Structures are given as C-alpha cells and as structure tokens.
Amino acid sequence: MLGYFSNNRIDIKYLAGADGSGLDSTAEVITNVVKNIGEENQLSYVDTEVFMDGIMTGRGFFNHRMCYDSNDFGDLKVGAQDPFSTYLDPDAQQYDLNDGCGYICTARMGCLDEIESLYGKMVRQMLEPFASGRTPIAQFYVNGVNEEISPIRRFGHSENSESEWWDTIYNQLGAFYDPLRKSLRIMDFQHQMYREGLQFVDLDSGDRTDVPEDWQSDRIKKVLWWAEQNGAQLFVDRRMIKKVRWTTVIGDLIVQDRWSPYKTYSLVGYFPYFRRGVTRGMVEDLLDPNMEINKRRSARVDTISRTAHSGWKYHVNSLTAPNKAKLLTHGSEAGYNMEWQGTADMEPKKIEPSASPAGLREAERDATDDMLEVSGINESALGQIDIGQSGRAIEARQRQAVIAVQTYLTNFSRSKELQGRKFLECVQGHYTEQRFHFLGFTFRPRSSRNRQGKLFTSFAPP
Numbered sequence: 469m470l471g472y473f474s475n476n477r478i479d480i481k482y483l484a485g486a487d488g489s490g491l492d493s494t495a496e497v498i499t500n501v502v503k504n505i506g507e508e509n510q511l512s513y514v515d516t517e518v519f520m521d522g523i524m525t526g527r528g529f530f531n532h533r534m535c536y537d538s539n540d541f542g543d544l545k546v547g548a549q550d551p552f553s554t555y556l557d558p559d560a561q562q563y564d565l566n567d568g569c570g571y572i573c574t575a576r577m578g579c580l581d582e583i584e585s586l587y588g589k590m591v592r593q594m595l596e597p598f599a600s601g602r603t604p605i606a607q608f609y610v611n612g613v614n615e616e617i618s619p620i621r622r623f624g625h626s627e628n629s630e631s632e633w634w635d636t637i638y639n640q641l642g643a644f645y646d647p648l649r650k651s652l653r654i655m656d657f658q659h660q661m662y663r664e665g666l667q668f669v670d671l672d673s674g675d676r677t678d679v680p681e682d683w684q685s686d687r688i689k690k691v692l693w694w695a696e697q698n699g700a701q702l703f704v705d706r707r708m709i710k711k712v713r714w715t716t717v718i719g720d721l722i723v724q725d726r727w728s729p730y731k732t733y734s735l736v737g738y739f740p741y742f743r744r745g746v747t748r749g750m751v752e753d754l755l756d757p758n759m760e761i762n763k764r765r766s767a768r769v770d771t772i773s774r775t776a777h778s779g780w781k782y783h784v785n786s787l788t789a790p791n792k793a794k795l796l797t798h799g800s801e802a803g804y805n806m807e808w809q810g811t812a813d814m815e816p817k818k819i820e821p822s823a824s825p826a827g828l829r830e831a832e833r834d835a836t837d838d839m840l841e842v843s844g845i846n847e848s849a850l851g852q853i854d855i856g857q858s859g860r861a862i863e864a865r866q867r868q869a870v871i872a873v874q875t876y877l878t879n880f881s882r883s884k885e886l887q888g889r890k891f892l893e894c895v896q897g898h899y900t901e902q903r904f905h906f907l908g909f910t911f912r913p914r915s916s917r918n919r920q921g922k923l924f925t926s927f928a929p930p
Contacts, residue, residue, distance in 0.1 A: 480888040509546040517548035526749035527551040528738040561745045571659035577651040587723045657715040665709040671701035738883040740876040757838040764832035782816030
C-alpha cells in the first residue's frame with residue numbers, strides 16, 4: 469500500500485470560481501504559492517506519514533501552524549500530528565472536523581524551559597511544584613484524558629537499557645543527559661463557540677468576513693466609505709459567529725484562553741474508513757487472520773519440539789545397567805557414545821519422530837490466504853507473479869487489487885481537498901501581496917471589486 473501510494477502522489481491545484489468571481493491568473497498564483505509551501509515543508513514525505521498513520525491506526529492528521537521563527541510575517545508549517553495523542557469529540561459524525569466536531573484535544577510533553585518561553589515566567593513558577601513532585605497529584609495526573617495510549621518513544625531512552633550501547637556508554641558512564649528530566653503534559657484544546665460579532669457583508673457576492681475585534685467605529689466607517697467610493701455594496705451587520713477558541717491546560721492550570729488565530733481547526737484528519745464517526749484502518753481487519761497464523765505456527769513448532777527426541781528402542785539384554793542410565797541421561801545430546809552387546813538384531817535404535825501434522829500446515833496456509841483476501845491485495849499486486857499467467861491476466865489482477873483498496877485512496881483525496889481549503893485560508897489570512905512579489909509571483913486583479921483580489925490583499929482602509 470505504501471509503495472503504491474508513493475508512486476501516485478496527489479497534488480493540490482486551484483481553479484477560478486464557477487460563479488465568475490475569480491480569475492484564472494489568481495488561481496495560478498495560489499497554486500504556485502501552495503506548491504512553494506509544500507516544497508518548504510517536504511509535503512510529499514508528510515503525506516506518506518499521515519497515510520501510514522491512517523492505514524495502521526485508523527486516524528491520521530495534518531497539523532497546520534503559522535511559524536514566526538524565521539519570518540515576522542509567518543511561514544505556514546505542515547506536519548504529521550501523532551494520532552495517539554489526539555483526542556476528538558466522541559459525538560462528531562462528519563468527515564470534516566470543522567463540521568460538527570465540538571473540540572479537538574492534542575497532548576504533548578514539555579519541559580519547564582519550553583513552558584516559560586511560551587507562556588511566561590509566572591506560569592513556570594506556578595507549575596514548578598508539579599515538576600518537582602511537591603503536590604499530591606504531581607506531573608502524572610492527566611486532566612481530561614482517562615488513559616494514555618501513546619506508544620513508548622525510543623529517542624534518548626530504550627526499553628532494553630542493559631543491551632543498548634547508547635544507554636550503557638552515554639547514560640550510565642557519562643552525564644550527557646538528565647534521566648530525571650521533569651516534563652509536564654501540555655494539552656491544547658481547540659473548541660468551537662458561538663458569539664455575537666460584527667461582519668462585513670458584500671451584497672454583490674454574498675461573502676462575509678469578520679470585523680477584527682480591535683477595530684474602532686471610525687475605522688469601520690472608513691472601510692464603508694472606501695467601498696462606496698469603489699461601487700461595492702458593503703454593509704456591517706451584527707450576527708452570531710462560530711469561532712474557534714484555543715485553551716491550553718497544564719496540570720490543573722489554564723495557561724492560555726483566547727480566540728484562535730485561524731478560522732478553522734489547525735488539524736485536517738485522514739480516515740481510511742469513515743462511517744458516522746466510526747473510523748477504521750487497514751490493520752484492524754488483519755489482526756484475527758494474523759493471530760490465526762501465529763497460533764498455527766506455534767502449534768507446529770510445539771509439535772516438532774516435542775517429537776524431536778522421541779526416545780530409544782533397545783533389547784532387554786543389550787545394555788548394562790550403567791549404560792541404560794547413561795542413555796536415559798545423555799541420549800538426546802549431540803556426540804553421545806553408546807556401548808551395547810549382543811547380535812545385530814539387538815542393536816538399540818532411535819525412534820524416528822513423525823512428521824508434523826498436515827492439517828496444521830493446511831490451516832496455516834488457509835489463514836495466509838485469508839490475509840490476502842481480507843486486505844484485498846493479491847500476489848500479482850505484490851509482485852509475486854505466477855509464471856503460468858499471461859501479461860493481461862497479471863494487469864487485470866493488479867487492477868482488482870487497486871479497486872479493493874480504492875476507498876482508502878479516495879478518502880485521502882478527500883483529506884487533501886480539505887487541506888487545500890486550509891492552505892487557502894492561511895494564505896489569504898496571513899500572507900500579504902508584498903510577500904507574493906517577494907516570492908516572484910505576480911498578481912493582477914481585474915478590478916478592485918474582484919473577490920479573489922480583495923482576499924489576497926491586506927484588508928485595511930487607505
């Protein structure tokens with residue numbers, strides 16, 4: 469599956485709106501900008517990570533964040549979010565997380581230095597008792613999550629520390645890192661809320677956009693005057709607006725509670741199989757056949773092991789008492805020497821072990837065939853081609869395998885479409901026209917009333 473997916477990459481392309489409100493040149497600029505963002509984030513490898521998470525766990529997530537480390541205007545960063553530390557609203561029933569999913573929670577571990585750099589020195593001072601274990605619940609209490617299902621990571625520490633050279637040399641013989649480093653669980657909650665707010669409404673196209681909260685009435689009047697001078701029918705109305713609230717909790721302390729800088733959730737989900745909130749991957753259906761294979765293989769190994777030394781047959785007068793004792797004690801050892809007496813028909817003979825039951829091999833073979841049938845992958849798709857098959861038969865079998873797993877690929881295409889909308893939101897909301905010229909792209913709107921032209925410029929009065 470991963471090999472087929474890697475050879476069939478999905479690219480995002482933008483087209484002008486069918487209602488005549490967009491331009492082909494604008495759509496081309498957006499496509500080029502998104503391709504530039506994808507190259508900077510190595511999006512092809514991120515796609516593979518998310519697809520792998522999806523088919524193995526049933527859930528994969530793209531995480532989109534604006535990063536201001538190297539650019540004060542912000543660069544869009546895209547990564548694969550850990551599905552084991554992502555918790556969704558259990559009442560959500562739509563594939564798009566922004567439609568009906570009340571909240572999304574992501575958890576990660578962070579040290580006190582990181583917490584201080586993100587949330588301030590006062591927050592660190594309030595959380596230091598948790599890290600040092602001076603509170604009854606300390607750092608092991610997880611607020612809002614009943615159990616932790618995230619697998620053990622191997623960066624910096626191994627499960628088997630006695631045999632690993634890294635743990636032996638660097639951790640036990642030298643103080644290159646602190647094994648007692650205190651980390652706290654940082655939980656980010658993105659949840660949807662409704663509130664009253666002002667919106668600009670374009671009567672020509674019906675588009676709406678929120679008025680920034682820090683805008684005063686005189687600035688709003690300037691925007692309305694500008695729209696009137698340019699022939700745009702624009703007015704301001706107070707309505708109920710659905711917005712995303714971002715709350716960060718560390719221990720029992722709320723360290724951040726504000727409106728999200730994004731219009732939608734920062735996560736885009738990929739679910740290979742989705743039905744009314746039920747998600748499944750490709751591995752769940754293969755667990756039972758795999759357990760059957762392991763059971764039959766273990767039974768075969770046990771049968772062979774028990775019959776490998778099946779004993780000896782010897783005449784009552786062929787061995788002396790000491791030799792009988794030696795045979796019972798050392799008869800199964802390699803290089804054992806035995807002395808017997810009498811004629812040739814009195815020679816002790818080893819009992820040959822019987823062959824493993826054919827029924828076990830047949831059952832194991834049936835379970836292996838079940839693996840292929842359940843997964844929808846046949847031998848031709850795996851490259852295990854029968855010599856007796858013709859070329860057309862092989863191609864037909866390969867097409868059948870693709871059809872069997874088409875649902876997983878179709879849902880990934882759906883996730884990429886949702887990601888394209890998220891890209892459009894971030895680009896239109898956080899990238900300015902000057903940055904497009906800096907990247908080497910040109911943008912020439914047909915008129916000032918063009919919707920796509922307005923979205924690509926900083927919406928501010930002259």
